[in-house]
Amino acid sequence: MSGLPEPKPIREIGGIDRAAFEAEVRPARQPVVIRGLARDWPAVEAGRASPAAAIAYLKRFSHRQPVPAILGAPEIEGRFFYTPDLTALNFQRGQTPLDPFLDRLLRDQGAERPFAMAVQSIPLPELLPGFVDENAIDLLDASIVPRIWLGNEIRVATHYDLMENIGIVVAGRRRFTVFPPEQIANLYTGPFELTPAGTPVSLVDLAAPDLGRFPRFAAAAATAQSAVLEPGDAIYLPFHWWHGVDSLEPVNAFVNYWWNPAPAGLGNPYDALMLALMALRALPDDQRGVWRMLLDHYVFGANGDPVEHLPDAAKGVLGPVTPQLAARMRATLIDALQRQ
Template identity: 30%
Template sequence: MRLPPLPFETKPVRRLHRPSPQELWAQQEPVVLTGCMDDWKLLHELKARATPEQKLAVLGSRFGTQTVEYHRLPGHLGGHYHFQKENLEGVTFSGPQAGVTFDTFAGELLRSLSGASSDYVYLQSHAVEPGTALFEALGPNVLPVLHEQQVFPKLWVGSPGQVVNLHYDDFINFICMLEGTKRVTLFAPELLPFMYHAPFDRMLNQAMASHVRLLEPDLESFPLFRQALSEARVAVLEPGEVLFTPPFWWHHVESFGLNVMINNWLFREHLDEVVEMQGDLTQAIRLFHARPAGQRDRARALYQRTVFAPGAASAPEPAGSTEQEEPGLAEHRARTRALVARLPEALRKQHALYYDHFVFQTSGEPFPSQPGALTAMVERNAHAPTFFLRD
């Protein structure tokens, strides 16, 4: 399929054919995997059908009477799941329509595909339960690189033009294409200072997100984003291809044609460690957000030397580290040292990046598209255990 060009230059994401688990888990960057869906019954069944009606009938036959929920976006929104242009506190979508059969959803999707309706419809993140006909139509353990305890497939089905704007997950994501085309534009975690991060408690469907609209970047309102654009990477996925995305990589997803995919989110690190990171970051922001810049700079130098430098957290505390440090700050740094000593390298690097940007404010205002948003986030969550509010 010929896709509309992006308004900026990109680098292609590397491809691997049927990597071994050892080869895949060594990857630190996104890769497109080929040959890993060859055993999927559902992929072959969809390829064998010629029309959207026939393809959706195949899916419907594996749902039976099981109910689903889906989102509907009015045509004037252009399929964008994002923050509102005029109000960054609001989003373009509302709650899903729930409790309908797959066939009812498929009827609405066909109306969208045929042009009888200008609405965009999207079934998102439907859990595919073991033992169901749909689960049995996937490959063994979904992908050859996974074992049974890592299998958590979710189904996504939608009309053309859906755009899930820039966001990131704190876990691994596999996108497995069954029908249609997806274009995924990615940015490395280290580009955080240029991404115009939204406040932690203002997520897009449970994901950390950017205020930038990638397809029409307003570089007057978001000038720092120019530095991220020069590092953009793109993966175009066709049926039978899989995108492996490591944690914390920003990604923007466009859908073309009738779109069907399975994704599988995976925590390789223990979820409790990520939750503990979020609690530690919350406390650090509360301790430092209102302090003078000079004090934050001195604290950053101390944390860099005693907490985040390679091996520092597991080494003895350097002599004189706590001199003139307030008791509350010293106690927090000691707890952070203990946490970082337990974290795997990838999470340690992300935690250090979070501290630089949100705690020590090395790039200035942490939420530059909303001046004052850091203080506002702290105030509205004064009694919450964490700023990372999830269901």
């Protein structure tokens, strides 16, 4: 980040078991690099050997069905992002069989200005049946489905996930630059409805931050942490931590595990945010202040349990959320939206 202090290194740890991960790492709510977590994976051994060996290993499991892929012209220099007017994305989405995609990665290794290519976030059991049987970790519940990311030297804009995340480099190298959730005001997010991959992204180019246009980014940069991961290394990203990701080699493979410990059956918080934008954002200031107070009281418990004085049978939507109660609340909301 030119002209700004270098990011601090992300804290690193060595071997760790599931008990220590649950008791020490997750409660700290801080990103951690776990060096060598998957060093014994056959896929990682192939990735360390050479790009060709990594591709050959992946092709052992591939099938002929087309998979989603994205492609950007050489002019974007690997940065999947927006067009200059922020009204469209600067890449194309399409479908491709996996093997030709992998062959193209190898063929373009020496290209001076290659097209930016990526296959992103595909569940591994669907894309590469049998891969997980040979390459697995024991830090997480076996029900969490790993996903794979493949591509060349691409840059993913700083964004956040509404999940906790463990990611593992299989081939190539990846640089992660991370910021805590509270830096949202200093990261200058792009359009809410149009995003490269779901959640809003920062408009700041980490390789060349424009402080004239984005002056508050200097405050975010002061909180930044960064690390480069080699094959077999892993990173843990807590819920909502911002992260920009640079793939540093012409052939890259990455596996990640997303999970959310929130109770099943709840509504999507993003839907609630969208409803709040529709119902609250344009209110007069005095009314918004009242609603902020009510949300703090009833939703976020700023004053403790708002219904501790009520018997359990009378707590209703402010009591424990059961599947039956969640279904009733969902039906009420649907009815209310349809009547507007």
